[in-house]
Amino acid sequence: MTITYKDPDGIAGMRIAGRLAAELLDYLAQFVKPGITTNELDRLAEDYTTQVLGAISAPLNYAPGGHTPYPKSICTSINHQVCHGIPNDKPLKKGDIINIDVTVIKNGWHGDSSRMYQVGEVSIAAKRLCKLTFDAMWKGIMQVRDGAYLGDIGHAIQTFAEGHGLSVVREYCGHGIGQKFHEEPQVLHYGKPGTLEQLKAGMTITIEPMLNVGRKEIKELGDGWTIVTKDHSLSAQWEHTVLVTPTGYEVLTLSANSPAVPEFVKPAAPAMSLTVA
Ligand code: MF3
Ligand code: CO
Ligand code: CO
Numbered sequence: 001m002t003i004t005y006k007d008p009d010g011i012a013g014m015r016i017a018g019r020l021a022a023e024l025l026d027y028l029a030q031f032v033k034p035g036i037t038t039n040e041l042d043r044l045a046e047d048y049t050t051q052v053l054g055a056i057s058a059p060l061n062y063a064p065g066g067h068t069p070y071p072k073s074i075c076t077s078i079n080h081q082v083c084h085g086i087p088n089d090k091p092l093k094k095g096d097i098i099n100i101d102v103t104v105i106k107n108g109w110h111g112d113s114s115r116m117y118q119v120g121e122v123s124i125a126a127k128r129l130c131k132l133t134f135d136a137m138w139k140g141i142m143q144v145r146d147g148a149y150l151g152d153i154g155h156a157i158q159t160f161a162e163g164h165g166l167s168v169v170r171e172y173c174g175h176g177i178g179q180k181f182h183e184e185p186q187v188l189h190y191g192k193p194g195t196l197e198q199l200k201a202g203m204t205i206t207i208e209p210m211l212n213v214g215r216k217e218i219k220e221l222g223d224g225w226t227i228v229t230k231d232h233s234l235s236a237q238w239e240h241t242v243l244v245t246p247t248g249y250e251v252l253t254l255s256a257n258s259p260a261v262p263e264f265v266k267p268a269a270p271a272m273s274l275t276v277a
Contacts, residue, residue, distance in 0.1 A: 003185055004178045005202035010109070011243060014178065014204050017111030018241045018252025020053045021104045025115050026257040027052075028102075032117040034094045038076040038087035041100065046073040049104055058103035058110055058181050068224045075101040075114070082210050082218050082227040082235040083172055094120035097130060099237045103181060110177050112206050113253035114239040125213065126234060129166070133211045133236040136160045138262050140189065140209065144242055144249035146201040154191025157209050161189075167216035169235070172227065174206040177241055201246045208239030250275045 006014055027048050028041060049057050057073035070086075077085035077099040078092070085099075092098065101114035116130040139160045143152040153174075161168050174187030185197050189209040199205075214233025221228060229235050243250040 003176055003197075003200075003203060004183055005200065006178060006204055006243070007202070010178065011202070013107055013109035014111070014241070014243065014252055017055070017104060017106040017109040018113070019111070019255060020055055020106050021102050021111030021113045021241070022253045022255030022258055024048055024053065024102045024104060025100060025113060026255050028100055029117065029257065032092065032098065032100075032119060034120050035091050037089050037091050038078075038085070038098075039089050041076060042072045042074050042087035045100075045102060049073065049102075053104060053106070056105040058105050058112075062181065064182065070225060075099070077101070077226075077235070077237065079234055080229045080232045082169055082212070082229060083237055084225045084227050086223055086225055092119045095122050095126070097122055097126045097234065097236065101237070101239060108179050110179070110181050110241075111253055112177055112181070112208075112239060112241050114208065114237055115259065116236050116238060129211065129213055129234055129236045132161070132164050132166060133209060134238050134259065135262050135264075136166075136189075136209050136211060137207055137238040137240065138265050140207045141240060141242055141249060141251065142265060144199060144205075144207075144244055146199060146244060146246050148199045149194050150185060150187060150197050150199065151191040151195030152193050153207060154188040154196075155193045157207075158190035161209070161211050166211040166213060169210035169212065169216055169218055171218055172210060174208045174239070177204050177206055199244045201244050203244040204241060204252070205244070206239055206241050208237060210235055210237040245275065248275065
């Protein structure tokens with residue numbers, strides 16, 4: 001597989017898919033409360049995606065090499081779950097933190113985004129982890145421009161995370177995205193400046209750091225999908241789909257209720273898309 005560069009039609013398609021993914025995350029927010037099950041969230045997401053957005057849930061039956069087909073429409077990763085948690089019938093409880101990761105396909109284009117949600121009041125440690133992981137994602141996004149190196153993104157995320165005592169999961173990374181869910185290149189969330197491939201205008205990639213309060217090591221559960229921290233420490237993740245532009249970046253997975261862009265990202269974001277020169 002090779003890197004794909006989007007022409008103006010492709011960029012238009014990616015903008016729409018990205019916005020719909022963000023709108024799905026907006027929609028789900030109201031339901032994340034103690035007592036709801038992740039299967040109920042999955043059902044709400046599938047219905048909204050197909051009936052309101054007129055789109056397709058990319059995770060459902062997704063089966064990259066060697067994996068058993070993913071059985072649900074969204075990923076729901078709670079507390080020490082790092083990513084790819086499979087929705088089930090267990091109710092959420094007060095104090096949980098949950099990542100909901102959605103990917104929609106609209107007119108053949110993919111939009112991929114995830115956010116952290118807090119179930120009722122959560123601990124100060126959990127809030128801090130969610131906020132720092134959000135900021136780490138934006139530190140990575142801010143590196144994106146034509147000519148920047150993938151290593152610049154990884155380095156920005158890693159130094160920010162480790163500077164706050166958090167560890168960076170190594171086994172899962174961001175990725176190119178377009179008419180395929182996962183394209184080249186891999187976008188590592190750790191690394192050295194000026195290393196790996198250079199970004200070029202027209203590339204669309206995801207940046208989706210997973211940060212742990214404890215050690216970086218992870219393991220896969222027997223379901224073949226769910227990834228958890230080996231030491232059972234809390235983990236968080238945020239994800240945006242981003243277009244590389246000649247002068248900077250455009251975040252494609254923003255919507256009316258996207259969490260506010262951090263202060264350190266300049267300039268202030270317009271409502272639906274953020275373009276930085
Ligand atoms: N959405 C995830 C990502 O950000 C991938 C999930 S694959 C699935 O790349 F099959 F678990 F849905
Ligand atoms: Co992704
Ligand atoms: Co995702």
